[in-house]
Structure formats: structure tokens, C-alpha cells
Amino acid sequence: MKNESNEKPVLVIPCSGIGKVHGLISREATYLVTDELAPGRTDTLCLALLVKGDAEAVAAVRDHACLTIDGCPKACAQKNVEMAGGRAAQAIQVAEAFKKHRGAKPGNATSLTDDGWAIAREVAAAVAGEAARLHGSEEATS
């Protein structure tokens, strides 16, 4: 028997950071997940809608499993999801991923280099894995 929650995509919510490369990596990692690695199983929404308090967006984060990807320790995505009444099943920080890539030149806030895309793909793989785990655990309890 299929649980209704299995059909709900996991929401992957990036931070919207516009001043540093970290924000772009979080955004592109999100698209890698929703477009390539786990289409159908995941979706995204505009973080700014949560800032605005949009009723539909608030309901969505309360009703779906959420994974947040933040560029910096200010953790805007995670905090805004929590302020809206949702919960981030996993809160990833791009800055942490950089620790495994010391000396990398990832690009800038406008475009990514090969190093930047490699980090984005690594973050995306972790997020897709977690999304699969969330679906799996929901299936196991259905």
C-alpha cells in the first residue's frame, strides 16, 4: 500500500545567496538534484516566498520533507524554513563542502568553474542520497 506522503516530492531549498560563489553553488546543486539526479522525487521553491510569508509556500514546507542547502553559516534557507514552521531533515552548508577542496577556484557569484561544478555535483549527490533515504524511510513505514 502506498502512503500518500510517498508521492510528495522532497523540497530542496537553496539559500538565494547572491554575493558569493557559495550561493550560486547551492542554487546549481539544487537544480542538479531536481533536474538530473532525482526529478519527480524532489522539487524546489523560491525561498523569497517564505520571506514573504506566502501561504502556499508556508503550507508546502510544513507538509513536505525539506532539505536545505546554505552557502554560508548565516543559514538563511534553514532558518527561513524553520521560521515558516517547517523542518529541515538535513541542513547542508556549501562552506563545509569547501573543506574537502582546499585551494579550489570555484568561480564567482555569477559563474562556476570546473572546480565549482565539481563541488556543486558533490553537494547535489549528498542531497539526492538524503532525498532517496527520506523516500525509502517513508516507504518502509507505509
Next chain:
Amino acid sequence: MSAETTKVGIISCSGEAIPEGTISRLATRRVLELLRPDATVTLCLPLFLAGNEAERNFAKTHPTVTIDGCDKQCARWGTEQHSGPVSATLVVSDLLGTVASGCRRSSRGTAQTVEKEAVWAVAERIASEVDRALADTAPRGAEGAVTSAAQCACSSPVPGGNLTIRGSTVSIPGLPLIFEQCAARSIPADESGAAAVLDAVKIYHCIVQEEEPEYQIALLAAYQDFMRNKP
């Protein structure tokens, strides 16, 4: 607000779910890096909720232009609600109509012509609003007071490029980006492309006519270096 601190804040919606959000974001970056690098700053919109008092006061300390992807106008609403009134608002879907439907959200792969044109069109509108906001705010003669490079309120200045003109070092903000644009237009890195490179730089930077020959030589040499080191 003193003339020394007058910079226009640009707040972009960055809407992750729609192509118009990507256009907003890229157009904002283009204004920060190329079109008005000395006169603009930005801030991540969600920081109004997640940030501290200084970040929430952003629109109180800067004349601010908001750029939204859709008619929900999150950037305008968020800025006005949490920070203060804005000088101007732009909505990409109003500016571009259905053009954005042919654009992608991600920047993976090579940008399509329609995407490049959309970003340029929106960036130029933002730049116009920045000029209008500055004209409304800054006292006459204050232009020279705005000297530092384009930056996010939370980040480092955008890298530029230096040229040596008549024995002095001249900094050109966003020069690598201009060169990228030249390369995308297949402008050759030799004498035959020198005038086109100069013309591209002149779009963004004032170069007096009598210095153009020296700029042309220096820019061609810098463009050749750029092309040699291009991955």
C-alpha cells in the same frame, strides 16, 4: 545620508523556482560587476528574516531598487516590510513578457542567445533605475565620492583588471567579464580585433578620446593574456 556613503542597494528576488528568478539574479550581478560597479551594493533577500539589525536596516541606509521575477514581488514586499521603502521596483515578467519562458533556471552548459539578451535587457533597466535613484539622492558634485568597487554587503569587491596608461595604473572593474563577452562574440585577440575590444570596454567605462590609442594597445595586450590563460 551622506554623499560619501551613497550607494544604491539592489535586492533581487532570486526566485529559485522560475527562470525569471535566474534572470533577476544574473541581471543584478551584471549591474554590480559591469554597469554600475562603483555605485551599487546588494544583499541576499532572505537575510531580512535570518539576519541581524544591520542587515534589516539595509533599505534605510541605501536608496534601494528591487528586482522581482514575478508579480508576487517578494523582493519588494520583503524589503518594504523588513527594511524600509524602496526607490524603484522592477518585475521581470512585466519587462520581458513571455520571453523568459524560453530561458532556463540553471546556468549549466552554454547560455542561449535568448537568455543573454534577457539578462542584458533587465540589467540595463536596473542600471537606469540606479541612475535615477542616485540623481534623486546624491547632492550635485558627489559623484566622485563613490569610489570603492562593487560589492555585496557581505562579500569582497568584484575583481577587475589593471592597465598601464601613460605610466599610471588604471583599474577597470569587471574587465575579465568584458573579455569573456568579447570571446563569446569571437572577437580575435590580434590587431584586427583591437578596435572591437576597445569599443566593448567603452560601453562600461569612460575613455577620453585622446587616450583611446593607448587604451587600445593596452587592452589588446590584456585581452591576449586573457585568451592565452582561458581554460
